[in-house]
Amino acid sequence: MAEQTEVPRRTPLSRQRVLRAAVTLADEAGIDSLSMRNLAQDLGVVPMALYKHVANKDELVAGVIDVVIGEIDPPLADVDWKHVVRERILSARRVLQRHPWVSLAIESQQTPTPAILAYLDSMVGTFRGGGFSVDLAHHVMHAMGSRALGFSQELFDAARNAGRTGATSPEPPAALPAQFADRFPNLAEIAVVASHDDASVVGRGCDDQFEFEFALDLLLEGIERLHQQGWTSSR
Amino acid sequence: MAEQTEVPRRTPLSRQRVLRAAVTLADEAGIDSLSMRNLAQDLGVVPMALYKHVANKDELVAGVIDVVIGEIDPPLADVDWKHVVRERILSARRVLQRHPWVSLAIESQQTPTPAILAYLDSMVGTFRGGGFSVDLAHHVMHAMGSRALGFSQELFDAARNAGRTGATSPEPPAALPAQFADRFPNLAEIAVVASHDDASVVGRGCDDQFEFEFALDLLLEGIERLHQQGWTSSR
DNA sequence: AGACACCAGCGTACGCCGTACACCAGGCGA
DNA sequence: TCGCCTGGTGTACGGCGTACGCTGGTGTCT
Numbered sequence A, B: 001m002a003e004q005t006e007v008p009r010r011t012p013l014s015r016q017r018v019l020r021a022a023v024t025l026a027d028e029a030g031i032d033s034l035s036m037r038n039l040a041q042d043l044g045v046v047p048m049a050l051y052k053h054v055a056n057k058d059e060l061v062a063g064v065i066d067v068v069i070g071e072i073d074p075p076l077a078d079v080d081w082k083h084v085v086r087e088r089i090l091s092a093r094r095v096l097q098r099h100p101w102v103s104l105a106i107e108s109q110q111t112p113t114p115a116i117l118a119y120l121d122s123m124v125g126t127f128r129g130g131g132f133s134v135d136l137a138h139h140v141m142h143a144m145g146s147r148a149l150g151f152s153q154e155l156f157d158a159a160r161n162a163g164r165t166g167a168t169s170p171e172p173p174a175a176l177p178a179q180f181a182d183r184f185p186n187l188a189e190i191a192v193v194a195s196h197d198d199a200s201v202v203g204r205g206c207d208d209q210f211e212f213e214f215a216l217d218l219l220l221e222g223i224e225r226l227h228q229q230g231w232t233s234s235r
Numbered sequence C: 001a002g003a004c005a006c007c008a009g010c011g012t013a014c015g016c017c018g019t020a021c022a023c024c025a026g027g028c029g030a
Numbered sequence D: 001t002c003g004c005c006t007g008g009t010g011t012a013c014g015g016c017g018t019a020c021g022c023t024g025g026t027g028t029c030t
Helices: A015-029 A036-042 A047-052 A057-069 A081-098 A102-108 A114-129 A134-149 A178-183 A185-194 A208-228 B015-029 B036-042 B047-052 B057-069 B081-098 B102-108 B114-129 B134-149 B178-183 B185-194 B208-228
Strands: none
Touching: A015 A036, A015 A057, A036 A047, A036 A057, A057 A081, A057 A102, A057 A114, A081 A114, A081 A134, A081 A208, A102 A134, A102 B102, A114 A134, A114 B178, A114 B185, A134 A208, A134 B134, A134 B185, A134 B208, A178 A185, A178 B114, A185 B114, A185 B134, A208 B134, A208 B208, B015 B036, B015 B057, B036 B047, B036 B057, B057 B081, B057 B102, B057 B114, B081 B114, B081 B134, B081 B208, B102 B134, B114 B134, B134 B208, B178 B185
């Protein structure tokens, strides 16, 4: 009997497998490490094999975005639009915190993906169901902006860039340099107060979740006020 | 007399010249075309020559961001914080509309640039000068998020990606496909109402400036209300 | 005047990247 | 049995950022 070549016969690729592997790769090594070559290597396959399952790299990242967006909870069955919107956004935020690189990927796309459109459509539906006019629902969606998807675009945000420089940078704040306080006194003041225990770097030491909900509620309350007083376009 | 080689003797490089050329290149050809090689070619120089004036590519884009941020008007001399903040943000918006690729560049940075820090610091100063507590000023800055810099992160925004695919895409809306209305009925409804003249693609046909100011004023009014009622942290 | 250090720009080369194109092995319906 | 279809392979191209070593012109000091 000829020796049976017992090569493990790895399970064949599929679009699902490719996308899932891409998500884990990005989670672990950062979005910059998500290259066709690295991904192929993780899957034990030659780079060009991927092109039988995704059209090109852009379509790949569109795919992984949709996989992640799919993790957001469906809207609650509740008649209070404010509660539904709030909880859904907080769910989205939880998801995007598990995959911090996604927000940047979303922004880099030139066209929103189907899953994002579906998510936004559903949220518009919640507003409409709460009695909002088409016009007000429209403006309100613009007002939420990226916050509707659970990220607030902070300019300071370190998490979303995690892994982009290779080092996971535990980086213990390093005590903000002295010149910082001279050049940016107001920011320094905030930084000191925000991290009441010890003066750390800007953006660290402040409660991200609190800040997010603060802004979210500010918007939702403003929106509620407009709605209650029967807002109509002033255009 | 030996023939005098009248080579035009191009003016030598300088960090300023490099950064300015980078801005125009990105303005004209999109951020994706801003490569060391393209930039060098525009300057009539070999790629490696640039490295005598900028440390590396990251430092280059940090530099161009700062050049652009420098175009934002200084704050008005006015005692009304709300007016000052509003006008400054609208000035920032005007600048970022001239250079639509900048917002994405800003978000891609892992660390805010000095000019951005200075801008934000100045805005915090305006709030503080208006009588805001450090805490409230802090939360309020978070609430503004990227809107403080004049862009609202729309997920639909086509302008910021201009030139990224090469074609400047005049792209006459192309009449949103039929399946769109089926899959995303609420978005379709908005799209129809927003562009009352003719049904065009989502995001086109709605007045970006109006939307921006709508959201900005919603925030500013919410902020004013908190301020007037002497907000203190509920943490 | 001559020697010399400095420095802006040059050339070459390396290792990444996305992906076009031709090829091939196995399975499966005709 | 044949032929096709599908999914994985191999090679190659052009573009990217940038490390490293060189060179020629300029300014300075003797």
